[in-house]
Amino acid sequence: MTIRAIIKTSNLVQLGLVLLLGVCFFGLGRELREVNGLLRNFYRIDALFSELQANADDKYRLALDYVSAPSARGLKDWQNLILAERGIVARPPTSFLAGDERSLQRIADSLDLHTEGRELLQFCLDQNELLSRLTEVAVMRARGLYPDEQGGFTVEGDPQPRQALKWISDSKLALIPGKILNAGRQLRAHRYQDFLAHMSVQRHDVWWTLGFAVGGLILLALNVAAIMFTLHKRVVRPLALVGRYAEEVAAGDDPPPLRLKYGDELAGMFDSLQKMKSVLLSRIQELKAAESAAHASRQQAIRARSQALASLQIARKASTVQEDFLRRISHEIRTPMNAIIGMSYLCLQTRLSPNQSKYLSQINKAGSTLLDMFNRILDFASVDEGSLRPERTLFPLGRFLELLRRSVAAEASEKKLSLTLNAAPGLPAYLLGDERHLEEVLRILLDNAVQYTSEGGVELSVAPVRETQGKVRLRFCVADSGPGISSENQAKLFEPFVPGDMSMTRSGSGLGLGLALARHLVGLMGGVIEVDSAPGRGSRLSFELDFDLPPEEETRAPTIATGDSEDANADDGHGGERALVLVVDDNEINRQIARELLEQAGLAVAVAEDGSRAVECVRRQPVALVLMDVQMPVMDGMEATRRIREMGHSPSELPILAMTAHTDSGSRMDGRDVGMNDYLTKPVNPAALYAALEEWLPGGLAHNPMREAERPEENADGATPPAVPPSPPLHPAINAKAGLATVGGNEKLYNELLVRFVEHYGQSAAQLRDLLEHGDYRGAARLAHTVKGVAANLGVEQITELTRQMEDCLPDVPPAENLLQGFETAMAEALEQIRLLQKHNGLAATAGDMRLADEHRHALLDLLGELPQRMETDWGGVESALEAFIPLVEGTPYAEELSRVLAAVNDFNPADMAGHAELLRRHLSGDADEDRLLH
Known part of the structure; x- marks a missing residue:
């Protein structure tokens, strides 16, 4: 057999043995798996x-x-x-x-x-x-x-x-x-x-499987040994003989031919080796030639890359020089231009002659025009370099359009042109898009329309084209009643440094960059400007853009102010947009307290009832600061803060202040771990709240009511205003001083909150017992926590302490019976005192300079004369009769005196009633005599 046949046969035998071993090991594994089971x-x-x-x-x-x-x-x-x-x-x-x-x-x-x-x-x-x-x-x-x-x-x-x-x-x-x-x-x-x-059954099968596996391993070993013996005999040994023969030939000996000395088989093998050697030598030469060619190509690529890098470096250097030039010229030009515009404005505020005022107005206007022109040059350079990128911000569409109209209203009014904003119904209240570039495009179009229109008016219209899931397409159009543009000039309207119309009917002033820049910016935002114009019938420039709608967009702009430029003088009354503070609390009374305190400081306020709504509010609109309660249903303050931070709002960009009844250090650490900036405890101290706002609110707190309240208020004539009569003393269960401090001394608000406390939590004692009887200890714990927070804010100190003790044991153990009875007693006392306080405040009237009618004065004098006798026989009738005069004396000098008389009657204090009634009677009689003398 040949060597190839031997190796092929050996491979087949080995494959069969391997398959046999695989079957044996598979069976053995199955048996072991059954045993393991x-x-x-x-x-x-x-x-x-x-x-x-x-x-x-x-x-x-x-x-x-x-x-x-x-x-x-x-x-x-x-x-x-x-x-x-x-x-x-x-x-x-x-x-x-x-x-x-x-x-x-x-x-x-x-x-x-x-x-x-x-x-x-x-x-x-x-x-x-x-x-x-x-x-x-x-x-x-x-x-x-x-x-x-x-x-x-x-x-x-x-x-x-x-x-x-x-x-x-x-x-x-x-x-x-x-x-x-x-x-x-x-x-x-x-x-x-x-x-x-x-196991006895399994043992028999395992032994047979192991026997087959061992037999297969023995046969595999014998096969390997046979292959090694054959290779040694048929390959290694003949190669060694051929090597010795080659050495003899190289030494110059004259050995017999290889065929005669070793046989035909070795001779054929030697010839095959010689052929293989020649083939390998030729392949090696080819590879060397290919390597030389590749090396030459690589050198050429390196040289080309070096030249390209040098060109790129030169281009970058040129671009850097251009950017540096624009930056330097921007600084050098803006500095004197700001001085020209600012100084001329300040000079216009002084006393000037008509000619001086006219000259300075022209200087101020020309400076503003030159600065706007320079800004457009820089923007056009940025567009030309490709460095501008579309932006994405959330902005209110109505306010955006109104501010845009106001920016050109003065120039339109100066030229006696009507400037109209036409907003179609159904526009979204808020958009997500490139506000800055959109404003620049519309400003350019409006400026051009006002500049080239001599009579008539200019109109900016906005209308929705279509709305899909989460997106809206709007069409913006600026129309004027100017001379119009011919078809020849329309072809070059958007070319840089070429004004739209150089004819006698239109001004040729300007660099011609505005419309070119507008076209680039609209293209950057994904739109195309279209022109509809003809000589003698005005011009219409329009474009359509796609905007994203904010998540869960529900509000629509009900109306957007329209009209001409004379009506564009409205303002928010604060000299700018107020900072928005978000108050997150699940309790209505706590939310109202925070709202009133913040609005007294001149801040805009938004409220949310739980953490999930707070997250959505932050996602929909820009918020300057968040006051976050910690314990709330649906989503607590910790989870809400964590999600707001995951949205990308860092603590420096959006401060979040915890506002909760928990005062332990562990709660403070938990709040800081999730990203809260500071910690305010309930009841919230207004001074501490305003101090925290001054520290954390971006830009600080412009108006601090607590600091201004420390300075005595005076009337215009320098006299200190009269003190407000104090409220009647409350029961010790209510600390009115602490409650008033919580709401910044606002008695009206404090009274409203006490009424709400009666409405919402007057039955909390019965509700608490009902929850405990049904085994709902967690619900009882939530109710006690809520009542504690509200009571602490209102100064109801006994209830605050009792609910705090309930929280210490709930929800693990129900509170003791004496604690529940004390809570019921304290709640009844507090409710009674609150009702008395509301009754007293409802009978008060405010003094003023108004005149009391003669018939009302005489009727009141008659009633005051009968008071001592009627107090003994008809106390309820006297109280009703005096209450009927409260609205009649409102705003007159007798209001406070009548309130004191009524308070004494309400308290059934005849001595005080008689003294106050006599003073009021003298006051009324003296004014009546004075009126008779005057007439």
Whole structure:
């Protein structure tokens, strides 16, 4: 056989042996897998019975210990043991089934058992469940709870530990663990015999499989040895002989021909080797030639790359020089231009002659025009270099269009042109897009329209084209009544440095960059400018752009101001847009307190009832600062802060201040971990709130009511305003001073909040008892926390302290009965005092300089004369009669005096009533005499 045939045959034999070994090892693995499954099933059954036996012993022992000596720890351990058996809580690490969170019944159903074994296992599970129910009855009796009609333990009675102990003895609970142990031993014995029987069968198959595998390995080794022997004899040895023959030829000897000396086979092999050598030499020469050519090409590529890099470096240097030139010229030109514009404006505010005012106005206007022209040159250079990129910001469309109209309203008014904004209905309130470049394009078009129109007007119209999911396409159009543009000039309208129309009917001023820049910017935003014009009928320049709608866009701009330039003088009254502060709190009263305090500081306020709405509010509109409550339904303040930070709002860009009743250091650390900047505790101190706003609000707090309140207010004539009569004293349950401080001294707001407290939480004592009776301890804890926060803000200190004590025990343990009774008493007292306060405040009137009608004065004098007698016989009628005069004296000098009389009557204080009534009667009589003298 040839060497090739030998190697081929050997490979086939080896392949067959490998397949035989694979089959043997596959069978062996299957047998081992079956054995492993038997072992795992055996051990799982053993672990289950061990767990059943241990649980039964522990369950009986814990129930007996609790009945004998009740303790919260023993009750907790017994409950955890039953809950772990049912798969409700995790098992302890010492359990035989630690890590398996299923119930014992589910674990038993997953085991592989025969019928007899499954019956024994089910018997053990039934006995264990019976033990659980019996011990539960014993424990409930020891606690004083008895079964109701539905099968639960909600009927309360006296604890009877002795009867429960006797019941345990009579029920023979101690025998159940022994039954479970005996059944487990029987099942273990059966499973052990089945395991041994199966292993004896498996052993015979395993031995046969191992025998075949060993035989295959022996045959494979013999095959390898035969191949090595054949290769040595047929290849290695002949090659060595050929080598010696070659050495003899090289040494100059004259050996016999190779064919005669070693035979035909070696001679053929030698010839083949010579041919292979010649082929290899030719291939080597070809590879060397290819390598030389590749090396030459690589050198050429390197030289070309070096030249390209040099050209690129020169181009970059030129671009840097250009950018540096533009930057330098921008600085050099803007500095004197700002001086020209600013100084001329300041000079226009002084006393000037008409000619001086005219000259300075022209200088200011020319400077503004030159600065705007220079800005457009820089923008056009940026467009030409390709460095401009579209931007994406959220902006209100209505305010954007109105500010745009105002920017050109002055020039239009100077030329006596009408400037109209026509906004179609159905426009979105907010858009996501390139606000800056859109504003620049429309400004260019409006400036050109006003510049080239001598009479008539200019109109800016905006209309929706179509709206898809999350996107809207709008059409912007600027129309004028100017001379129009011919078709020849329309072709070069957007070319740089060429004005649209050089005819006599249009001005030829300007560089001609505006419309070229507008075309580039519209193209950058994905649109095309279209022109519709003809000589004598004006011009219309329009384009369409796509914008994204903010997430959950629901609001629509109801109206956008339209009209001519004379109506464009409206302002927000604050000299600019106010900073927006977002207040997040689930309680309406707390939200109103924060809103009032912030609005007193001149801030715009948005509110959200929970964390999810706060996240959406921050996503929809720019917010300067967030006041975040921590404990809220739906989404708490911690999670809301975490999501806002994940949206990309850093603490320096969007400060978030926690505002909660929790004051512990752990809560502060949790807030800082999620990205909160600072921590304000409830009740919020206005001084602390304003100080925090001054520290964290971007740009600071421009108006601090607390600091300004420290300076005494004076009237125009320098006199200190009269003090407001104090409110009647409140019960100690309410600290009115603290409550007023929380709302910045705003008595009206404080009274409104007290009314809301009565409306929302007047029944909280009954609600709390109802929640506790139904076992809803978590709901009771939430109610106590809410009432605590509101009461603390309003200065209801007794209720604040009582609800704080309730929070200390809820939701784990219900509050004590004396604590609940104290809460009910304090709430009743607080509600009564609040009602009295509201009644008193409702009877007050404000003094002023208005004149009281004569018929009303005489009627009031008659009533004051009858007061002493009527107080003894008709106190209720006197009160009603005085209350009827309250609206009549509102704004007159007698308002405060009548309020004091009515307050004394309301308190049934005849002495004070008589004194105040006499003063009021003298005041009324003196004014009446003065009126008669004047007339």
